């Protein structure tokens with residue numbers, strides 16, 4: 197019998213264990229305050245009413261809901277996705293260009309398979325979503341970072357990155373961006389910057405994959421229209437119900453430029469035949485028969501309250517050399533220790549004190565030493581967030597004062 201690893205493809209051999217996996221294992225320990233996972237708050241959902249819908253889906257519509265469905269998704273859900281996108285600022289999306297996916301993670305995966313050859317560059321924000329990095333890694337794409345600030349991608353650097361890759365003769369599969377309340381940075385890209393990013397990518401002939409799970413979760417402001425709103429043919433746009441309804445249903449969608457539509461859903465079908473039908477029907481019911489926008493508004497208000505509690509406690513307890521940014525929406529606070537402090541080893545010290553967070557290294561392709569860390573407030577009640585900070589602060593402050601100077 198050969199070594200088990202001999203059975204693995206080169207692709208699978210290259211898959212790395214992310215720092216986040218360690219964090220999630222630690223977060224399962226009873227009594228630990230987890231500031232790690234970006235889980236949505238579900239308490240506002242009308243569970244009994246949804247339960248009656250779910251029962252009906254099987255009891256009365258089982259012949260449909262338990263059967264194979266269309267690869268592109270049900271027409272009803274594709275229509276409902278267009279209503280959600282309209283609320284995001286994408287007016288008049290064509291439901292024929294929508295492909296339902298089992299979550300936007302599957303949309304990222306399909307995009308990577310559809311657009312990338314092994315060794316191609318995928319340009320990503322520094323920092324970016326760890327799940328996307330894992331997918332790119334799986335498809336042997338080379339994630340190349342480009343710098344960001346509090347307003348997301350910095351256009352001048354993006355131009356330079358793309359020009360450099362072109363000069364090196366590299367194929368760029370696409371730019372992957374999260375312009376609204378990014379994971380992990382919380383950054384919100386203003387409208388003018390979105391247009392500039394689109395212009396640069398058009399000039400460089402680079403397609404944009406825009407991932408927008410958090411766009412409607414601004415604390416005070418209306419959504420900034422996605423890049424796809426004004427640049428439809430240049431953008432493969434990914435939406436999801438995970439943060440506005442429920443991640444467990446595993447329902448997202450892609451709004452695909454017409455020229456890529458057929459190949460997109462053929463690639464998707466080859467992976468999973470069709471998205472899960474009962475989940476599509478439940479998500480459709482939520483988006484058509486319930487006040488989903490009221491739910492989103494109440495969620496955003498709750499997230500704002502949680503974010504305030506977390507930031508207030510951090511500001512009260514952390515050494516002022518730890519820089520904490522208050523996001524204007526989304527699920528995450530992104531913070532930075534002084535230069536030279538790597539947050540990865542601190543994760544274990546924090547876990548020993550009963551609190552977990554995600555170190556910045558998780559959100560970069562090289563995973564090297566990184567002074568940042570991410571705290572998720574979405575799933576944790578304000579008083580528990582405060583307790584989490586009481587446990588975390590001594591660990592971080594000791595690491596700061598342990599630094600020379």
Ligand code: PMP
Pocket residue numbers: 234298299300301302325327374379407409435436437438443447448
């Ligand atoms: N993209 C981003 C930026 C995310 O933060 C997440 C979830 N954490 C996803 C995609 C995956 O979402 P889904 O549940 O729709 O697969």
